[in-house]
Every structure is written in C-alpha cells, then in structure tokens.
Amino acid sequence: MKISLNWLSDYVDVNTDPVELAAILTRAGIEVEEINSSATVPAGVMTAKILSRDPHPNSDHLSICKVDPGTGEPVQIVCGAPNCDAGNIVPLATLGTVFKDPEGGKDFVIKPSKLRGVESFGMMCSARELGLSNDHDGLMIFPADTALGQPVDKMYPGETIFSLELTQNRPDWLSHWGIARDVNALCDGILHFPDITLPEPNVTKNFDNLVKVEASDLCPKYTARVIKGVKVGPSPEWLKNRLESVGIRSIDNIVDITNYVMLELGVPLHVFDRALLDGGIVVRRAAAGESITALDGKKYDLKPDMLVIADEKKPVAIAGVMGGEFSGVRAETTDVVLEAAFFDKSSIRFTSAALNLRSDASHRYERGVDPEMVEKASARAAKLILELAGGELVSPLVSVAANYAKPQEFRCRYQKIRSLLGMEISDLELASIFSKLGIEVNPLRDGEALVLPPSYRADVKEEADLAEEAARIYGLDKIPEIPVKAIQAQKFSEDTFAPTDRIRTALVSCGLFECVCGSMIGEKEALQDTRFAAEDLLKPVNPISSELAIMRPSLLAGMLDVVRRNISRRNLNLALFEIGRVFSANKEKFPEERDELMIAMTGIRHPERFSAELKETYDFYDLKGCLEGMLEILGIVNYSVKAAQDARFCNGECAELFFGKQSVGLFGRASDKLTKGMRLQTPLYMAVLSMNAVLNAARKPEEYQKLSPFPGTTRDVAFLAPLEMENAKVLDFIRRAGVKNLVDVQLFDIFMDDSMAGKKSMAYSLTFRSPEKTLTDEEVNQAHEKLRVKLERGLGVELR
Amino acid sequence: MELLEQIQAIVKDAAEALAVANDAAAVEAVRAKTIGRNGSFTALGPLMGKVPPEDKPKMGRAFNEAKQELAKLLEEAKDRVAASEGADPAKMLDVTLPGRKAPAGRKHPLTQTMEECCNIFRRMGFVATSGPEIEKVFNNFDALNAPADHPSRSAQDTFYFEDGRLLRSHTSPVQVRTMLSKKPPVRIVAPGRCFRRDTPDATHGVHFHQIEGLYIDTNVSMADLKSTLLAFASEFFGPDIKVRMRPSFFPFTEPSVECDFTCVMCGGKGCPVCKNSGWIECAGAGMVNPNVLRNVGYDPETCQGFAFGMGIDRLTMIKHRIEDLRLFSENDVRFLEQF
CATH class of the missing domain: 3.50.40.10 (Phenylalanyl-trna Synthetase, Chain B, domain 3)
Incomplete structure (x- = not known):
C-alpha cells in the first residue's frame, strides 16, 4: 500500500525526516519498502525581490542586480536571465545552499564568486533549476504579493510516498488514518480526525424500506x-x-x-x-x-x-x-x-x-x-x-x-509479558504503550489490568498479543542478548538425524559424492524401476506438470538423470550416492514413505593418474568394495552377498546383499536398457539399498578383541575346484571346519588354464595364531594337514 | 709391530681410504679389507687371546673401541655415498606426477549445511528430529493456528493427495508431532524437505529444505530466541555477524519476528545483495502462539517457548554466494567437488 506523507500530516504532525520515519515504522512492523520523494527545492532558497538591474560592464548578457531576500539588506547578484527585471519576486539561492545532483554526482554549493570581475553573492533560479518544472526560459517569478524571505522548499514541499509491505494480520494499517494512529503512538504526536459534521438532512419521505x-x-x-x-x-x-x-x-x-x-x-x-x-x-x-x-x-x-x-x-x-x-x-x-x-x-x-x-x-x-x-x-x-x-x-x-464479534476484555499480567519478552519493562511503560495504541487499560490489582482492545484490533486477544505490541513499540532491539543455556531437554538417542549422518559419512569416506534430487518425477521415468507398476505410484491430485506428477518410488530415475547430465557435460568419471525419501501407493510394496540409498559408479578408477592406470575402469568389485567399506565403517559384520538376477541389472553381474537372512538390496552392472542413449563410455554400476535395513542392522559388539602377543604362522593351500565354486563357499567351509588356532584365511590366487579341464585353481593363505603361546611348526603343520584332508573330502576339491 | 699400533694403523688406513671412497664398491672394499672375513682387523681377533693377562683389560678396550670406530666410519661413508648416488637421474621420481588419490567424496552442499546447522544447535542442547513428508492437514495447518481460509492451504499453493492429506509445506509439523508425543521441556530442530507449488526458477523449486527449531520450557523468552539465533549466526557465518529482529506475522507465533543477519557479502556496509540495507533476512521466528500450545494439549499458563524456521537452500546460497537454486538439483560433479 502507498502512503502519502502530506496526506498523513492531515491527521498527525509528522516532524520527523522521512528516512527516519520510515526506519521507525519499519522497526514497528510497518515495513517501508520504498521511499519516493518528489521534494526538490534545497533548503536556503528564499523568496526575494529584485530592487535594481544594471548592465554588466564586461558582458552583453549578464546583469548586476541588487536583490532583497526579506532581510532589508540587499545583496549583489550577477544574473544571466533575460527577465531579472527590477520589481520581480524570484527564488534566490542564498550562500551555502546545496544543490544535489539528481544523478548522484557532486553537490553544487552556492559560494561568493566573481563573474567577469564582478562579485556575486548567490544565485537566482529558474523553475527547472529548482526541479519544479521544465521551464528554463528565465527566472521563476512569484506573484507580486508574495512575502519576501520565505523558504521556497516549504512552499514546494513536494511529496514523499512510502510503499508499505504490510502483514495480513493488520488490516487496520490499510488507511492513512490507521498509519497515523501508529505514527502517533510511536512519535508522541496529536491525532486530528477529519471533519465529518453534516448538515441536517432534508428528509421528506420515509426511508425505512431503503x-x-x-x-x-x-x-x-x-x-x-x-x-x-x-x-x-x-x-x-x-x-x-x-x-x-x-x-x-x-x-x-x-x-x-x-x-x-x-x-x-x-x-x-x-x-x-x-x-x-x-x-x-x-x-x-x-x-x-x-x-x-x-x-x-x-x-x-x-x-x-x-x-x-x-x-x-x-x-x-x-x-x-x-x-x-x-x-x-x-x-x-x-x-x-x-x-x-x-x-x-x-x-x-x-x-x-x-x-x-x-x-x-x-x-x-x-x-x-x-x-x-x-x-x-x-x-x-x-x-x-x-x-x-x-x-x-x-x-x-x-x-x-446485527451482532458481530467485538474485541473482548481480558486480563493482562505485566509479569507474563515481561517473561515472554525476556526484558525488563515496567508496568507503567507497558500500560502507557497499550493506551497509546487505543487499548483501554483498567488496573485490576498490583501488576494486573483488564484491557479492552479497540474495535479495529480484532487481532489482540490475549497476553501474547500484548507482548507483540509492547515489543513493537518499545523496540525489539531492546531485547537483550543473554548467554545460551544448554539444557538436556531431550536425550541424544532421540536424535533421528545422527544415524543417517553416520551412513553419509561412511559413504563419503568410500569416495562417493552425494547428490540431492527432486521428489517428483514423470510416470515414464518412475516406471524405469521395474519393481513398480503404474498402480504402485503415488500421485498428488494437483501436480505442477506431467513431468513432476509422480512421487518418486525409488531413487533410480533421479540418479540416471544425474549420470546422463554429467556425461553430456563430459564429466565421465562418477562415483555418486543419494539418500532420499521414496513413496509408494501400494502398501504391499512398502508403506507409503521410506528412505532409500542409491550408489552409481562409472568411469576410470584413477583419472588423475596416467598411462596404464587410465585404462582401469570401475568394475563390479569397486562397487562391492565401496559397500564393504561402508559396512566396515558402520560396524556391520554379519552380512553376505549372493548372486542374483534382476531386470535392472546385467545378467551375471548382479548380486544381492543380505544382513543375516534379511535382503538389503541389489547391486551390480546397470542393464543396457537403463543406460540406453546415455552415451556412457564405461559400464555403469549401481546399488539400491534399503536405508531402514542399514540403519537397523546389528552392529558388532562394543567389546574389543584382545590382541595375541604371540607370532602368527602362515601356510598356503591350493586346489583345483569346479568353475562354479564360489569363494564364499570355500571360506564358509573352512570356517565351519573348526581348525584350531586358524585366525585368518585370505584368497591370494585364482586362475584357469587349458590344462585344468574345466576347473579353476584357487589358492588361500592361512594364518595360525594362538592367544596363549607361540605355536610350534609341528602344531601348525598338523592343523594345516587336517584342513587339507577336510577340504579334499568335504568340498571335493583336488589338492595341488 | 706392537698389537696396539697395528690396531691404530688399521683404523687410520681405513679412515683415509673411506675419505676418498666415492662409490659403494670402494666402501665395500674397505669393509672387506678390514672387518671382512679375511680382513686385517678380523685377523687380529685370535691374537687377543695371547695377550698377557695384565694387559688384557687395556688391550680389550682398545680392540672394542677400534671395532666400533671402524663400524661407524663405514656407516658414515655408506650414507655419504648413498646420498650422492641418489642424484642419478634414472633413479629419480618425478614427484610432481599426480598421486593416486585416496577416496575422498563429499556430502552435498545442502546436506553439509543441514548437518552443520544440526551440529551447532546440538551444542546448544537441541536434538535433531524428523517426520514424514506426507502429512495430515491437522499437523501442517490446523494445529499451527492457520486460519481455515488461509491462502497457503489452497490447492494453488500446497500439494494434496486423494485422501485429503498433503505434502508438508514446512517442517513445522515435526514440532506438532513432537509436542503431541512428549511433555515439556522440548528442544528440537527439525531439518527436512518441504513442498510448495511454485513454478521452478532460479530461486524457487517445488521442494526446498528447511530447518525448524522449537524450545518449550517454563520460562523461555524472546531474549532466549534472539540469543540462540545470534549464537547460530556467529557460528555459521562468522563471529562478527549480528542479529536484528523486526516485527512480522505468522499464525503459529505471537509475537512474530523476522530475523535478519548482517549481510555476509558486505559485512553490513550495504551492497546489491542486501539491497543496501546491510542485513539479509534469514529466519522467521517468534514465541509459540498460545493457540498452538493448546492445540497440542500444552497449557500456556505453565509453559512457553520459541520457534524459528530457516531455509537451508537460502543459507547455503548465501554462504557460498550461489545464485541459482537449480545447481543444487543438477548435481554436476564439478559443482559437488567444490564443497
């Protein structure tokens, strides 16, 4: 809303500078967004009468005038205007008058000067020089009865307009009178209501049915x-x-x-x-x-x-x-x-x-x-x-x-207001602020009053509202800054963000960059995730467009979009993850909302290096290593990985992660269908995991494992195994074999050649260590031999 | 020759030879000639047994000292020669070649802001909590004292689902959920994603991120609010940041204030970013409206407190001078790597 200061001054004396008034109003909640002022005449310009006009000895167009600015003491002015005739009453910029450059340039100050050798003590002005019109044909001439020595800026005060940005709870500010009421409360003025006295109506007929x-x-x-x-x-x-x-x-x-x-x-x-x-x-x-x-x-x-x-x-x-x-x-x-x-x-x-x-x-x-x-x-x-x-x-x-709701009287405890504001302000000061705002204050007992807001303050209903009025008028800047007390209002175990933070930190330590994608996607994109059918998708009834019509059922579409965009911008090496909320309309898929974790990797493992290393692209095991790293940092040890098959992944390069018997999600190489048209130069690997599973997974016990002070001894075992023999199966077999003092098993070689007749060679390094003593060669050899026999018989491999 | 003189002569000769030895072979030759298996010093060993008993202590000490001296001289010569051999260009690494980078990912700048905010508030005793993004109208509007005909409730501004529920338009429903499930004192921050039906452009998206704060106890005041936000601002933006409060209006707070922080671009001197005011608007806040307290079953006579909300996207944009909101959802790795 726009407020004219001239108009405002009909109802309240505005003696404050407009800029200062704007600041006062803004501090009180009446935000002045913009001040537009048309006032242009600088202070120091006076009405003055030209007493005489004589030609300048050294100039054709200049005149030497004696001018009376109402002081009775004529001053000499050299003037170039054609109409500087004796008898004219004109604006005279006296010494010291400052003309501001409207373009923001240097100020122009009127000083004693010499024009072609003749002294001049001021400047007579045209209307244009005063910014009052475009007339520059000659001096501005006032009517002959104009009093001399009047400040011209007061005769042409111009207009200052405030553009207000008002809050919707204060309709009482939507008028000049309404603003005048608050100016009055803030600046201690006197209010004048406009004249509303009417003549007696000349009633000649009955208007009861009007x-x-x-x-x-x-x-x-x-x-x-x-x-x-x-x-x-x-x-x-x-x-x-x-x-x-x-x-x-x-x-x-x-x-x-x-x-x-x-x-x-x-x-x-x-x-x-x-x-x-x-x-x-x-x-x-x-x-x-x-x-x-x-x-x-x-x-x-x-x-x-x-x-x-x-x-x-x-x-x-x-x-x-x-x-x-x-x-x-x-x-x-x-x-x-x-x-x-x-x-x-x-x-x-x-x-x-x-x-x-x-x-x-x-x-x-x-x-x-x-x-x-x-x-x-x-x-x-x-x-x-x-x-x-x-x-x-x-x-x-x-x-x-008819009847309508009117503001109701209520009890005001001054102490409650102080307690809400957290500042010291006396009962008397509070009562005075309320009265100034037109709120009736009737003292009840010590520290309490009954207050009745005026009809235009339907928003004032209880002490909190009075607290706002007090803060507004007394000044929010007077609210003190006090030390922040840290209290344990709640337990840190109630902090639901910290666990997710830990997972993010783990992923970042594995070299992944976090993405944040939108929650809304298009239906076609959503259905790229083959786990979902159209009826599983959750849709707002008032989407903004068909491209943003679906609450994402998974992070897949967003992540593929990020990969596509990066590849198109020649960012070819990507190691990304997102943790985000996904949605379902089908409770059998999952109940409405859950968080998902998605990882995507493509490109060269060490693009910062050179030569042969530039040929090493991310593969399945980089992704798996990432997951293992994450699980290790999180202390999740009871997990297993099994080969899997899923439409989103390439056959033979897809695995499922389990915590115990619980499936956590799938990972592997993205199917060609998903990456079609993406112009990938290297395969895309991705993982989609349930955040709930990761958050709730059993962590390893907090008790640490004692370190054995005795040296360990290693032995190797190598054998030929069928091609389908999985590493996990071998490890599992060895673990179950119950070999005493066997503390570690590491695969160190795996290869195939023509001589092996469709089998593969697997070689493991075994570490034996006792917590109680240094093992003798004989003890180690016995254990080693026992395991070899078990492997041959139990696992059906051919020892080498 | 006396045994003692022999010992001294061997040490002296070795020292001289080593002084001019300039490769590993020369040093090795000296070693072989002195303490090697057939070396001259080694040959003296058996002779020590024949020394008369009265001379034994003196000779033994001299022999051992000489042995240590030889070892020391050889070691020094070896190090000196090795150091000079390092200069062989064929063996020099180009240390300016790129290292094999250890994995070092980065959290998204919005997440970083969110976590940083949580951590600052955690130090003040707040706990970070979350809630669902699909909410009941009660939690998002009714409980928060939003008038029944408030424009923000309209389908113009808020996303709705068939069953009448909505996508939360702020994180304030987490306040409601917390207060409904727990008696005061309550001191939480609730960061998270919210939704509004804005047409996406440089400063608007259909989603944005907010962090909401709530502190309810017996005597919490506006002074606590101001001080909490000041403590936050000075940790998040730097120690010289000041906080200014201006009156404002929100249905869920009374009194309501808009909180400005000193403009980080110009330090408060005034610049185009702060429209020459020296301040930037960073938080809407206030004392929780008694109606909100009543709506969740709290008694405004026995408890009171403050709430505030800040835009995570906006804080991040200000902190890193980011001008276009869309950079956050593009996830260009050249952008992500910078934080």
Whole structure:
C-alpha cells in the first residue's frame, strides 16, 4: 500500500525526516519498502525581490542586480536571465545552499564568486533549476504579493510516498488514518480526525424500506444515505493529485471521493445511481444461476453462497468486491445512494477467490474492516460529496445492524509479558504503550489490568498479543542478548538425524559424492524401476506438470538423470550416492514413505593418474568394495552377498546383499536398457539399498578383541575346484571346519588354464595364531594337514 | 709391530681410504679389507687371546673401541655415498606426477549445511528430529493456528493427495508431532524437505529444505530466541555477524519476528545483495502462539517457548554466494567437488 506523507500530516504532525520515519515504522512492523520523494527545492532558497538591474560592464548578457531576500539588506547578484527585471519576486539561492545532483554526482554549493570581475553573492533560479518544472526560459517569478524571505522548499514541499509491505494480520494499517494512529503512538504526536459534521438532512419521505438485509450473518452492518441533485464532474486538483500520488486514477468526483475515504479511513464505499435501482437495496445471497456484469466490464456467474447487493430485481454489486456496471455513477447521475458496510471477511475472501476478482475493497474486507468506522466513513464521504459535487442530503443514515464479534476484555499480567519478552519493562511503560495504541487499560490489582482492545484490533486477544505490541513499540532491539543455556531437554538417542549422518559419512569416506534430487518425477521415468507398476505410484491430485506428477518410488530415475547430465557435460568419471525419501501407493510394496540409498559408479578408477592406470575402469568389485567399506565403517559384520538376477541389472553381474537372512538390496552392472542413449563410455554400476535395513542392522559388539602377543604362522593351500565354486563357499567351509588356532584365511590366487579341464585353481593363505603361546611348526603343520584332508573330502576339491 | 699400533694403523688406513671412497664398491672394499672375513682387523681377533693377562683389560678396550670406530666410519661413508648416488637421474621420481588419490567424496552442499546447522544447535542442547513428508492437514495447518481460509492451504499453493492429506509445506509439523508425543521441556530442530507449488526458477523449486527449531520450557523468552539465533549466526557465518529482529506475522507465533543477519557479502556496509540495507533476512521466528500450545494439549499458563524456521537452500546460497537454486538439483560433479 502507498502512503502519502502530506496526506498523513492531515491527521498527525509528522516532524520527523522521512528516512527516519520510515526506519521507525519499519522497526514497528510497518515495513517501508520504498521511499519516493518528489521534494526538490534545497533548503536556503528564499523568496526575494529584485530592487535594481544594471548592465554588466564586461558582458552583453549578464546583469548586476541588487536583490532583497526579506532581510532589508540587499545583496549583489550577477544574473544571466533575460527577465531579472527590477520589481520581480524570484527564488534566490542564498550562500551555502546545496544543490544535489539528481544523478548522484557532486553537490553544487552556492559560494561568493566573481563573474567577469564582478562579485556575486548567490544565485537566482529558474523553475527547472529548482526541479519544479521544465521551464528554463528565465527566472521563476512569484506573484507580486508574495512575502519576501520565505523558504521556497516549504512552499514546494513536494511529496514523499512510502510503499508499505504490510502483514495480513493488520488490516487496520490499510488507511492513512490507521498509519497515523501508529505514527502517533510511536512519535508522541496529536491525532486530528477529519471533519465529518453534516448538515441536517432534508428528509421528506420515509426511508425505512431503503435497505433490507437478508443475510445478516455475512453482512452484520449495512448503511446507506441518499443525496439528491449531485453534479458529476471532474474532481478538483487537490483530490486528483492526492489519489494519483498513491497510484489511484481519478475517474469523477463521486468515485474519487469513495476511493479517497477508503484510503483515508479504511472503509471501502460504493455509490449507486438511484435512478438505476429498482426499488430499495437488498443484501442477500446470490440466487442460483444469477450473474452480474461488474465495473471491469466482465460478466461473473454467481454462486448461491456469494453475497450480493441487489435491488428488488437484480444484483447490482458483488458485495465488498466490485460494483455492477449498470448501477454505478454516470455523467448524468443526479441522485445517489451511498453505501458503507461491514461484511464478513471469510465470505468476501471466498467470493473474491472463487471469481478470481480482486479489488482494493476486497483486499480490505477479506482482512477485516473496522465495523465502528463504517458510520464515520459514510459521513465523511457524504460531507465531501456535498462539498465537491453539490446536492442535498435527503435521508438520515439508514443502518441495518446485527451482532458481530467485538474485541473482548481480558486480563493482562505485566509479569507474563515481561517473561515472554525476556526484558525488563515496567508496568507503567507497558500500560502507557497499550493506551497509546487505543487499548483501554483498567488496573485490576498490583501488576494486573483488564484491557479492552479497540474495535479495529480484532487481532489482540490475549497476553501474547500484548507482548507483540509492547515489543513493537518499545523496540525489539531492546531485547537483550543473554548467554545460551544448554539444557538436556531431550536425550541424544532421540536424535533421528545422527544415524543417517553416520551412513553419509561412511559413504563419503568410500569416495562417493552425494547428490540431492527432486521428489517428483514423470510416470515414464518412475516406471524405469521395474519393481513398480503404474498402480504402485503415488500421485498428488494437483501436480505442477506431467513431468513432476509422480512421487518418486525409488531413487533410480533421479540418479540416471544425474549420470546422463554429467556425461553430456563430459564429466565421465562418477562415483555418486543419494539418500532420499521414496513413496509408494501400494502398501504391499512398502508403506507409503521410506528412505532409500542409491550408489552409481562409472568411469576410470584413477583419472588423475596416467598411462596404464587410465585404462582401469570401475568394475563390479569397486562397487562391492565401496559397500564393504561402508559396512566396515558402520560396524556391520554379519552380512553376505549372493548372486542374483534382476531386470535392472546385467545378467551375471548382479548380486544381492543380505544382513543375516534379511535382503538389503541389489547391486551390480546397470542393464543396457537403463543406460540406453546415455552415451556412457564405461559400464555403469549401481546399488539400491534399503536405508531402514542399514540403519537397523546389528552392529558388532562394543567389546574389543584382545590382541595375541604371540607370532602368527602362515601356510598356503591350493586346489583345483569346479568353475562354479564360489569363494564364499570355500571360506564358509573352512570356517565351519573348526581348525584350531586358524585366525585368518585370505584368497591370494585364482586362475584357469587349458590344462585344468574345466576347473579353476584357487589358492588361500592361512594364518595360525594362538592367544596363549607361540605355536610350534609341528602344531601348525598338523592343523594345516587336517584342513587339507577336510577340504579334499568335504568340498571335493583336488589338492595341488 | 706392537698389537696396539697395528690396531691404530688399521683404523687410520681405513679412515683415509673411506675419505676418498666415492662409490659403494670402494666402501665395500674397505669393509672387506678390514672387518671382512679375511680382513686385517678380523685377523687380529685370535691374537687377543695371547695377550698377557695384565694387559688384557687395556688391550680389550682398545680392540672394542677400534671395532666400533671402524663400524661407524663405514656407516658414515655408506650414507655419504648413498646420498650422492641418489642424484642419478634414472633413479629419480618425478614427484610432481599426480598421486593416486585416496577416496575422498563429499556430502552435498545442502546436506553439509543441514548437518552443520544440526551440529551447532546440538551444542546448544537441541536434538535433531524428523517426520514424514506426507502429512495430515491437522499437523501442517490446523494445529499451527492457520486460519481455515488461509491462502497457503489452497490447492494453488500446497500439494494434496486423494485422501485429503498433503505434502508438508514446512517442517513445522515435526514440532506438532513432537509436542503431541512428549511433555515439556522440548528442544528440537527439525531439518527436512518441504513442498510448495511454485513454478521452478532460479530461486524457487517445488521442494526446498528447511530447518525448524522449537524450545518449550517454563520460562523461555524472546531474549532466549534472539540469543540462540545470534549464537547460530556467529557460528555459521562468522563471529562478527549480528542479529536484528523486526516485527512480522505468522499464525503459529505471537509475537512474530523476522530475523535478519548482517549481510555476509558486505559485512553490513550495504551492497546489491542486501539491497543496501546491510542485513539479509534469514529466519522467521517468534514465541509459540498460545493457540498452538493448546492445540497440542500444552497449557500456556505453565509453559512457553520459541520457534524459528530457516531455509537451508537460502543459507547455503548465501554462504557460498550461489545464485541459482537449480545447481543444487543438477548435481554436476564439478559443482559437488567444490564443497
């Protein structure tokens, strides 16, 4: 909203500099977003009379004038203007006057100077030099009766406009009077309410039936006045200027007055042409199928829960939103009905939103208009109409009012307010702030009062609201900074973020970069994950577009998109992960929301190196190593990996991770179908794991393993095994063999050649160590031999 | 020759020979000639047995000292020769060749901010909690005192599902959930993803990340709020950051304030980023509205507290001078590597 400071000063003395006033208002919650000032005349320019004009001895066009700036002591001015004739009253910039450069350049200061050898003690100005018009043909000439020595900046104060950004809880700020009330509270001024005294109406007939309210729930107060014989015409300059200064276009005197009073007192008004009304005014809900053409020329279909102002036949206005096209003031209008009313704000909000029609009136009504201001606004507008458009008041104020919610008295404990604010402020100071804001304060007992907010402060209902008022007016900057006390309000075990943080940290230590992708994707992308069918997908009913219509069922689509984008930007070496929320509409897939972990790797293992190392691309075991590293850091030891098959992965390069018997997810090489068209130069490896499983996995016991002080001894065992023999099977067999003092088994060689007849050679290094003593060769050899025999018999391998 | 003189002569000769030895072979030759298996000093060993008993202590000491001296001279010569041999260009590594990088990934900048925020608040005794992204209208709006006809509830602004539930439009429902399940005192921060129906551009997306704070106890005040945010700002942005509060309005707090931090770009002097004000808006906050307390079954007579909300995306953008929000979801590794 825009506020004119000139206008504001009609109601409150504004003696503060506009920039300072803007800061005061902003600190109090009335945010001044922008200050626009048209004031241009610098201080120091005075009205002055030219006493004499003599030619300059050294110049054709300069004159030497004696000028009286009202002091009776003429000063000498050298002037080049053609009209610096004796007798003219002109603006004189006296010594020390500072002209600011509007482009922000250097200031221009008036100093004693010499022009072609003749001294000059000031400068007479054209209107353009003062920024008052574009006239630069000569000096600005004031009327002959202008008093001398007047500061010209006070005669042409210009206009300062504040653009306010207001919060929606303060509709009482949507007028100049409303802002004046707060300026008064903040700056200790005196408020002057505008004149609303009206002549006695010349009532010759009964107006009891002028207004009928059939929907008093939506319209608790409706008032009307009838004025006869008005003359519709242009508004006077002052009115036009005021409206235009705050961005309202002048229409005609009657409409301008309703706008003016709305901006002045905050109550939207409407004027009907009496001749266009069929009978009296009916305030009712719209009938089914009814429509109206509003002042904007558009036709609106009304719904039965919308409030309209109607005459006996048809709706003539959408209540509180916009008047009708065919009932408003025209050039030939003579008799008018002036409406001032108080409508239910929810109803106006609903209607305005449903019709997608917004106006200055609906903006105010849907936030809340002061019901007690309605009669005053009506009187104010009537007074201005009589003054500016003539006519005669022929009706009293016809008012139909029902009950409406009024602010309620409540108890205020000053100590509670101090406790909320955490600052020291006395009872007296608090009471004084509330009084200044129009809140009635009735002392109850020591430290307590009964307070009654004014009708325009429906938002003040309890002590917390008073605390806000106190903080606003007393100053939030006075709230002290105190040491922060760390208390154990809750246990750290309740911290649900820390465990996920640990998993992220583990993944980062394995060399992966974290991605964060959007939660919404397109259906086609979502179904790339073959675990899900269309009916499993969760969809908002009001998506923003079809590309963002699905709540992602998995992280796959997002990750593929990230890989694709990076590859297209020639970032070819990627090691990425995401931990994110995924969604399902099918409880059998998973219940609604869960977190998933996805890893993707492609490219060269060490792109920073050179030569042969540049040929080493990520493979299945890099991905597996990543997972193993993560599990190791997290202390998860009870896991196993089994070969698996899944449409998302290449056959033969896919595995499933288990914690005990619980499946955690799959990993391996992405299927060609998924990577098609991605222009990958190296295979893409990916893992999709359940975060729940990782978060809840059993960790190894906290008790540490004692270190044996005795040396270990190693032996090797090598054998030929069938091609399908898995390493895990061998390790498992050895572990179960129960060989005493065998503490570690490491695969160190695996190979195949033609001589092996479809078998492969596997070689393991075995470490024996006792916690109690140094093992003798004989003891180790015995254990070693026992294992060899077991392997040969139990696992069916051929020892080498 | 007397035995003692022989010992001294061997040491002297060896020292001279080693002084001019300039490769490993020369040093080795001296070693072989003196303490090698057939060396001259080794040959003296058997003779020591024949020394008269009265001379034994003196001779024994001299023999051992000479042996140590020889060993020391040989070691020194060896080190000297080895050091000079290092200069052989064929054996020199090019130490400027790239190293084989140990795995060093990075968390996403948004996650880093989120974790950093959590850690700062944890040090002040807050606990980080989370909640579902699909929420009941009660938790997202009703309990938080949002008026029934508040525009943020409309399908224009908030995503809804068929069953009437919604995608949370802020992380405040976590406050509600926490208060519904626990008696005061409560001291949590709730970081997480929220959704609003904004058309994606440089500063808006359909999702964004927020961190919400809530502290309820018997006597928590605006002064605690200001101090908590000041402590946060000075840890997150640096020690010279100041906090300013301006009156504002949110349905869930009363009094409500907008919190500004000193502009990190200009240090408060004024620049285009802060629109010459020297301040940037970083948090919406206030004292929890008594209606919110009542809605979750708390008694505003016995407890009170503050709540605040900050944009993780915005904090990250300010901290790293990032101008386009979309960089966060593009996940270009050249971007991710910078944090």
